[in-house]
Amino acid sequence: MLLLVNKLVTFDNFHQKGDRLFGLEQGDHKNPLSPGTVYPVVERLKADFPEIEAYTRTLTWDTYLLGYGQGTWSVTPDFVDPDFLSMFSFPLRYGNINTALADQNSIVLSAELALRIFGNINPVGKEIAWNDSLRLKVGGILKPLPGASSLQFTALMPMQWLYANTPYFRQMTTSWEDRFLTSYVLLKKGTNPSG
Structure with missing residues (x-):
């Protein structure tokens, strides 16, 4: 298995830790290098290389329905690991980056989605329906995402939620x-990333 670490491009130069952030590419003799990686690779790298401070994975899995009051909204969240918000500079309007995704049943909403659902209030701590059967707690509201970001999303959820609730993913x-x-x-x- 060939693994290549690429520095994030200047397109994402607003990240405060951008000089230390790297995306992984994976490939082998059968498959060319691509940004797609296997699930366990970053855990193994973190265990084997003390130079790695933190890691996160991102995955868009499916579209779900959020419900609050009389309204419903279709959302396709990105599932991420706990360090996502501390690695990347996506500041929160409401909430704390260290706790916003700490509970596996939490959700962080984009500024635009939060405005459509809740209006101009701080909804952190409020419960929101998830596909009519589950409840999620709002852990944070993002400030508007920079336009020069390669990562664009309307909601973030913990990867642990997907693991706990989706046998196929597990x-x-x-x-x-x-x-x-x-x-x-x-x-x-x-x-030194090169050596």
């Missing part, structure tokens, strides 16, 4: 062949 997490998500690492300060 099966895929042990595979070293299915490259179905995007992985990022944050190197510790002072690390």
Whole structure:
């Protein structure tokens, strides 16, 4: 398996830790390099390389219905690992980046989606219906996303929620062949990424 670490491009130069953020690309003799990675690769890298401070994976899985009051909204969230908000500079209007995704049943909404659902209030801590059967707690509201971001999303949810509630996804997490998500690492300060 060939693994290549690419620095995020200047398109994303607003990230405060951008000089230490790297996206992973994976490939082998059968498959060309692509941004798709297998689920366990970043956990293994973090265990084997002390230079890695944190990691996150991102995955868009499905479209769901959010319900609040009399309204419903279709949303396709990005599922992420807990360090996502501390690695990337997507500041919150409401909430705390260290706790916004700490509970597996939490959701962080984009500024635009939050405005459509809740209006101009702080909804952190409020419950929102998820596909009519589950309840999620609003953990944070993002400030408007920069236009020069390669990562665009309307909502964030913990990867743990997907693991706990989707058996098919759980099966895929042990595979070293299915490259179905995007992985990022944050190197510790002072690390030379080329050697």
